[in-house]
Amino acid sequence: MTVPGLPMAVPARDLPARVRIHEVGARDGLQNEKATVPTEIKAEFVRRLAEAGLTTIEATSFVHPRWVPQLADAEQLFPMVSDLPVALPVLVPNERGLDRALALGARRVAVFASATESFAKANLNRTVDEALAMFEPVVSRAKAESVHVRGYLSMCFGDPWEGAVPVPQVVRVCRALLDMGCDELSLGDTIGVATPGHVAALLAALDEAGVPPTALGVHFHDTYGQALANTLAALQQGVTTVDASAGGLGGCPYAKSATGNLATEDLVWMLRGLGIDTGIDLGRLVATSAWMATHLGRPSPSRTVRALSHEDTEEQ
Numbered sequence: 001m002t003v004p005g006l007p008m009a010v011p012a013r014d015l016p017a018r019v020r021i022h023e024v025g026a027r028d029g030l031q032n033e034k035a036t037v038p039t040e041i042k043a044e045f046v047r048r049l050a051e052a053g054l055t056t057i058e059a060t061s062f063v064h065p066r067w068v069p070q071l072a073d074a075e076q077l078f079p080m081v082s083d084l085p086v087a088l089p090v091l092v093p094n095e096r097g098l099d100r101a102l103a104l105g106a107r108r109v110a111v112f113a114s115a116t117e118s119f120a121k122a123n124l125n126r127t128v129d130e131a132l133a134m135f136e137p138v139v140s141r142a143k144a145e146s147v148h149v150r151g152y153l154s155m156c157f158g159d160p161w162e163g164a165v166p167v168p169q170v171v172r173v174c175r176a177l178l179d180m181g182c183d184e185l186s187l188g189d190t191i192g193v194a195t196p197g198h199v200a201a202l203l204a205a206l207d208e209a210g211v212p213p214t215a216l217g218v219h220f221h222d223t224y225g226q227a228l229a230n231t232l233a234a235l236q237q238g239v240t241t242v243d244a245s246a247g248g249l250g251g252c253p254y255a256k257s258a259t260g261n262l263a264t265e266d267l268v269w270m271l272r273g274l275g276i277d278t279g280i281d282l283g284r285l286v287a288t289s290a291w292m293a294t295h296l297g298r299p300s301p302s303r304t305v306r307a308l309s310h311e312d313t314e315e316q
Contacts, residue, residue, distance in 0.1 A: 011275035015235050018277040020056060022186070022217055022243045023049055023264060025292075027058040027091060029249025031070045033296065039073045041295050043080040048291065049246060050084045052284035054264075058110070059088040062097035078104045089150060093124075098138050102145060109142055110150040110186075111135045113177060115170045118161035119154055119190070132176050139181045151182035152219070156202065158193035167205045174211050185216050186243055189230065192223025196233035203237040213238035220262050222248070227262040228270055235276075242267060247289030247300040263302035265289060282308070 026046050030037050037045075042060075049057050059081055065072035074090070081088060082105060089108035092098045101109055113131055114120040120128045135151075142149050155162075156170045174185055187202070203213060218234045218241070220227040231242055248263030268282050282304075290309045293300045300306065 007269060007273035009273060009275040015274060015276060016238070016240045018240065018279075019235070019271055020241045021054060021264060021267065021278055021280065022089075022241055023054045023057045023246060024219075024243050024261060025049070025246035025249045025264065027061055027071065028261060029245045029247070031061060031068050032250050033070055035296075036070050036072075037295065039076050039080070041292075042073070042077055045246075045288070045292055046081045046088075047084065048284070048288040050086045052288055053278070053280040054086065054285075055279065056087040056089065057084075059090055061091035061093075062100045063091060063093050075100065075104065078106065087148075089148075091152075092138060092142075094134060095138055095141065098141060102142075102147070106147070108148040108150070109138075110152055111138055111177075111182070112152045112154070113173060114154045115165055115173050116155045116159040116162050118159055122161075123154065128173060132173070132180070135177075136180050143181045148184075149182050150217075151177035151185045152188060153177065153185060154188045154190045156187045156194075157189045157198055158191055160191055167202050170202060171205050171209045171211070174206055175209055178211060178215065183215075184241070185211070186219045186241075187216060188219040189221055189227075192221035192226065194220065194230050195226055196229050199230045199233040200237055203234060203239065207237075214240070217241035217243055219243035222260060222262055228266060231262065231267065232270070246285065247292055247305055248302040249292075260301050263289075263300075263304065265302045265304035265308075269304045 046057055060074040060077050061068055061071045062074050087108055089110050090101050090106050092101050092109045117128055120126055120131050124131045139149050159165055177185055216239055218239055220230045244264040244267045245261035246264045248260040250261040265286055268278055268280050271278055286305050286308045289300050289305045
């Protein structure tokens with residue numbers, strides 16, 4: 001149920017005044033659905049997210065349909081949403097993916113690297129360094145076209161095959177992505193094993209290596225219920241970009257122990273309680289996730305969506 005005036009805003013010291021939420025539900029969320037969501041529903045999802053106040057919405061992925069069949073309609077979807085006055089990043093795995101994205105007018109792209117050899121092999125069938133070599137011409141060409149490039153880095157805090165991931169190992173790959181021209185990096189806790197102290201230690205090491213928090217976003221999974229705690233730790237270190245997924249959709253198709261992403265609604269509730277501005281209309285966002293849940297045929301895993309949803313807020 002909704003209660004006026006809640007959560008009460010009680011600002012904490014040394015936190016940013018505003019946080020930009022990088023919404024990944026339409027890409028990272030829907031790519032993990034067993035059933036393919038109709039293109040028209042995906043487009044409406046993106047539109048509703050924009051109407052709720054999200055300013056960065058990852059729209060789709062130009063990966064070969066064999067690997068991500070749920071997003072095989074990228075060429076059809078992107079023109080349906082490209083008129084929106086928001087940033088619409090798209091994932092591109094290689095130069096062919098970049099060609100497809102540029103042909104449709106995409107102005108923001110993302111590449112997807114790994115901090116560990118095991119995941120690089122599982123996800124890209126390459127070593128870490130081979131994957132970086134593959135991305136270099138992609139990033140170079142994108143920057144030549146004045147396209148913004150985000151570098152995703154998976155397995156920053158733990159790997160299901162290798163276990164703990166040394167901090168210097170993560171720093172090395174982050175530094176390589178920035179050096180090749182990435183504008184920002186997203187640190188991924190792909191299997192959700194990070195804890196706040198680990199987050200603070202990695203961010204401190206990155207800062208010492210010349211990778212400031214202003215160049216970083218964080219992408220936490222809630223496998224062990226740590227996503228919000230880890231986000232708060234990152235904010236305390238100066239990070240102001242947080243990845244989240246409307247309704248808590250998504251995981252990782254190549255890491256079977258990965259559960260859902262941090263739910264955007266849960267994040268907005270916490271940030272609102274801290275007096276941090278996001279520009280998001282929480283009521284509209286909850287209604288959007290409740291609407292999408294009806295199309296997916298199951299309730300949203302977001303605690304905030306469940307707490308705030310009721311019949312008169314759902315749009316059929």
